[in-house]
Amino acid sequence: MLNILVGxxxxxxWFSLIGLGSTLFLLRLYRVLKDKQTLKQSLFxxxxxxxxxxxxxxQEKSRFKFWYEVIxxxxxxxxxxxxxxxxYAHYM
Numbered sequence: 001m002l003n004i005l006v007g008x009x010x011x012x013x014w015f016s017l018i019g020l021g022s023t024l025f026l027l028r029l030y031r032v033l034k035d036k037q038t039l040k041q042s043l044f045x046x047x048x049x050x051x052x053x054x055x056x057x058x059q060e061k062s063r064f065k066f067w068y069e070v071i072x073x074x075x076x077x078x079x080x081x082x083x084x085x086x087x088y089a090h091y092m
Contacts, residue, residue: 006085013082020075027068028054 025046031054032042045053051072058065 006088009081009085009088012078013085016075016078016082020071020078024051024068024071024075027064027071031058031064 028046028051032045037045037057041057045057047053051068054068
């Protein structure tokens with residue numbers, strides 16, 4: 001049973017880090033290419049961590065932003081589950 005829980009925590013950590021992290025980056029890249037931003041603005045949106053550049057640039061509500069926020073919440077949830085694995089590995 002413990003092996004299953006550790007496996008779930010480890011899988012959710014990597015899914016969040018690699019899968020959802022790259023998905024969020026690709027969504028930001030799609031939005032930048034679609035809106036034809038300047039190079040400086042594009043780099044600001046793409047490379048500032050935690051999507052801060054995206055949220056500062058695009059403040060209006062849209063369907064794209066709704067789905068982007070859903071993926072951000074999913075990434076947070078899975079990373080939270082993965083954090084339990086890190087704490088477990090450190091203290092056990």
